[in-house]
Amino acid sequence: MQKSSHRKANWRVGIAFVFLFASIVAALYGASFILSMSKLQEDSDAREGQEALQGAADAKGIEEALRAHPQNRFLQFIAMATRAADETDAALEKLSNDIEPPLVSKINLGTASRADLEALRRDLRVAEANATTFLPRYAALLKAKRDTVEKTARSLHIENGTVSRFLRSVDRQHAEITAYTSRMLPARADFYRAYGNYVAMLAAEFGAYKVVNGLFIFPSQATVDRYNAAAQAMNAAAKRVDELEQEKAGLAKSQAERWTQFVNGK
Numbered sequence: 001m002q003k004s005s006h007r008k009a010n011w012r013v014g015i016a017f018v019f020l021f022a023s024i025v026a027a028l029y030g031a032s033f034i035l036s037m038s039k040l041q042e043d044s045d046a047r048e049g050q051e052a053l054q055g056a057a058d059a060k061g062i063e064e065a066l067r068a069h070p071q072n073r074f075l076q077f078i079a080m081a082t083r084a085a086d087e088t089d090a091a092l093e094k095l096s097n098d099i100e101p102p103l104v105s106k107i108n109l110g111t112a113s114r115a116d117l118e119a120l121r122r123d124l125r126v127a128e129a130n131a132t133t134f135l136p137r138y139a140a141l142l143k144a145k146r147d148t149v150e151k152t153a154r155s156l157h158i159e160n161g162t163v164s165r166f167l168r169s170v171d172r173q174h175a176e177i178t179a180y181t182s183r184m185l186p187a188r189a190d191f192y193r194a195y196g197n198y199v200a201m202l203a204a205e206f207g208a209y210k211v212v213n214g215l216f217i218f219p220s221q222a223t224v225d226r227y228n229a230a231a232q233a234m235n236a237a238a239k240r241v242d243e244l245e246q247e248k249a250g251l252a253k254s255q256a257e258r259w260t261q262f263v264n265g266k
Contacts, residue, residue: 048072059086073156080152088145095137099130099188104195109202110211117203124196131189138181142174180251184244191237198230 048069059082066075101123107116146167153163202209202216205227210217218224 048074059083073158077153077156077158081149084145084149088141091141092138095134095141099134100127100192104192109199110214112202114203114206117199117206121196121199121203124192124199128189128192128196131185131192134185135178135182139178142178146170146174176251180244180248184241184248187237187240187244191234191241194230194234194237198234201227201230 062075062079062082066072066079069075103120103123104127107120109117112120149170150163150167153166205218205223208219208223216227218227
């Protein structure tokens, strides 16, 4: 009896793919608008709004500033943009979660039946296909929210030049996020494909292997070699996804720092 060197019999895939935290998305809008406000010192609402936002590092602080100055149209705009960002974040999270069918993160391979393995393979194919089609839907969602923010700004009679500068800044932020997403989604697709090949190998050998203490035991070295090759490919793909998750964390941190600097007038 040959033993596989890969010990992850209870492999579970529960990767959380959240492209933006609500507070960070809010920062993208808020920071951009603070930058625009600094160019309009002659406008009393702009000056008052900027002063009110000193130290406001999150959505709660923005709402408090608006309650203190309910007639300030610039604060009305920032609060609206923050709410829109929260809604965008929730929608993006839902779309991201929709990529991966529930079975992908719930099945225990060590105790799975052949039918379970085949069902998992089907779900992984769906997940791979979803990952390749998510970007246009993501971009459409961002555009819809951007249009909503612009429409509201016009209704508040925000000066055209200010709105244009604000939207240009938002567009730059969206381009940065979209560029990241355009790398993450193929990485996810690669992972689902590799995971599917791994599961296919187990399904093909179902009944021939045993699982002892979390270790797959196969009847021949040739089978062990094929199993290990599939496992290594899956792990490499998972590592790439993890690396991109770390990159996302760095992007979120830089955006948060930029927001803090702007609201503190630095």
